[in-house]
Amino acid sequence: MKTTIKQLYRVLFAGIAILLCWSGAVSAASGDAQKAHRLYQDNCGSCHGADHGGYLAPALNAEALKGRSATALRTVIMVGSFDTLMPPFYGRLTDDDIRLLGEHIQKTPKLPNPQWRIEDMKASLKVYVKDESKLPAEPAYPIDSMDDLIGVAARGKYGRGNGSEAIFIDSKSHRQVGKVPTVTAAHIIDFNPVNPRWAYVKTDTAEIYKVDLYSMQAVRSIKTGFNGPGMGVSRDGRYIMAGSFVPHVAVILDADTLEPLKTFQLEGVDPDGNMVSSDSGMVIGTPFADIFAIALENAGQVWIVDLQEGFPVTKIKNVGRHLHDAFLTHGGRKLMVASYDDSIVAAIDLEQRKLIKKLPAGCVPHVGGGAAVVVDGRTLGFGTNFGTCDKTVVSVWDLDKMELVRQVPVSGGTESPAAHANAPYVAVDIISKDRRARTIQLIDKKTLEVAKTLDVGGHAYFPEYSADGRYLYVSAGYNGDEVVVYDSTSLKKVASIPMESPAGIFSRGRVKYMTRGLSPDAMQE
Amino acid sequence: MKLSTDALLIGIAVLLAGNVQAASPYAGKTKAAAVCAQCHGMRMPATEAPFPFLGGRDVQYLRLALRQYRDKTRLSPIMNNIAGSLSDRDIDDITAYYSGLKP
Structure with missing residues (x-):
């Protein structure tokens, strides 16, 4: 009986020991996975996509990297890629971290489009200057006209950190008159057409900064998604519209407070008859009317949003395959939209709200x-x-x-x-x-x-x-x-x-x- | 005949002079863009980068360091590889470029 109890204890201890080892191994593995995920999001995600699906830079996921040599991947991470935006991570990340990242991107599938709802946007709103009435009434630097300002998206080599800024230059003297840090790389800079003191800077990671050009500082910011360059300002300077690649959402913001007013799920039937969820292409305001136009890249549609109660949408379908960017013609009445996959530029009449011609x-x-x-x-x-x-x-x-x-x-x-x-x-x-x-x-x-x-x-x-x-x-x-x-x-x-x-x-x-x-x-x- | 010999001698002298001409910061800039700038930048390394400054540093120091890296008398796996392909002339040009920058 005694021995039996001893044996029982022994079995029990062994069992506990095994359990401990096992859970230790599991937590080490999941700890590594979490660390790799964090490393990816902190160093790679803003260019290669938070969803591993690619953005400015190629997709990094199991499918895209199938058959690639692990050593070659590690080498690229270490020394960067010549004549691209890819910087060297040697000395910035440890050898172990680089190895972990290399393994992580080769086994992670492209993640599903994550959610970023209007509540998430609201919660991300940051106020840096509480009382805007205390801002200077005029530019704090000599300049003939605010129109002479030129904004440059200085990405910083790593697309984030202290090197990433929106830099403003007086284009008469070619002198830098201000710089605004943007945490991740600035991508698009838009100006308020009514009040010359405001600019809006959108980053690679879809934050929008409201910038006071008189004092050269950010007064507010909001995160509108995970990435995507689309941003436009309405002709009355009251609204901003922003569209994302990840997730497939666009949002109208109050240009003054940056508070989100309405979101739009970007989906529709593409020119080949398939119902698709879609990246946001260009978003543009026009001096012609109180509207925004937004291109749905994959759905091949252009939506016109009226800036009135409820923000109603008119959908123009079958514009082209994989739409991207666009520009306005004289008077701002027509929109010329680039269509990647069928190598045309589609002309849209914003008054009649229809496609008028596809130009080679x-x-x-x-x-x-x-x-x-x-x-x-x-x-x-x-x-x-x-x-x-x-x-x-x-x-x-x-x-x-x-x-x-x-x-x-x-x-x-x-x-x-x-x-x-x-x-x-x-x-x-x-x-x-x-x-x-x-x-x-x-x-x-x-x-x-x-x-x-x-x-x-x-x-x-x-x-x-x-x-x-x-x-x-x-x-x-x-x-x-x-x-x-x-x-x-x-x-x-x-x-x-x-x-x-x-x-x-x-x-x-x-x-x-x-x-x-x-x-x-x-x-x- | 005398004239043409003179011309020949002058020609040879010009050629020789060409061979020992001073290091060119312009050629160095092109080479630096292809070899060094990825880490050290065209003027300075990226704000977030862990790499040392080259711009405005002493030309003798830069030249010595690059030659040592190339000849593997100073060890660094990355720098030995990168400097390994540089000629004396490349090193003179590159260091003329970086040392001539304002720090």
């Missing part, structure tokens, strides 16, 4: 902010293209007749055009990943031929003219760490403004001329 574009059109300029009485629109098929062109359309005028051969893929009524050239950024990425090409407005190629250095992109059209600003990108300024007629370099990994450049003049290249008069037409 190059392959994978990406119009950026677009450009439209009056040449010899015709209003010409310019469209850039990501893709590099057999020919790389910039498409030029007559925006009154809605027809293709010419496809101008350029040296590579392009993603953003800039024009100005007072500047002789339309600038496009060549983004093909070799020496060409250093360059900007300039198309003569009259001859519609490339007149000159500027070697900016780095990875040159996002050209933008100053509000008076005298200067051309270009980001030298992640490999250049400067914004370079040229005289827009002589094309001589006049200034360099150092900053970390500059990307999008946004002139406050845009609120005046609406689409880059149009004169302010075009808004009254």
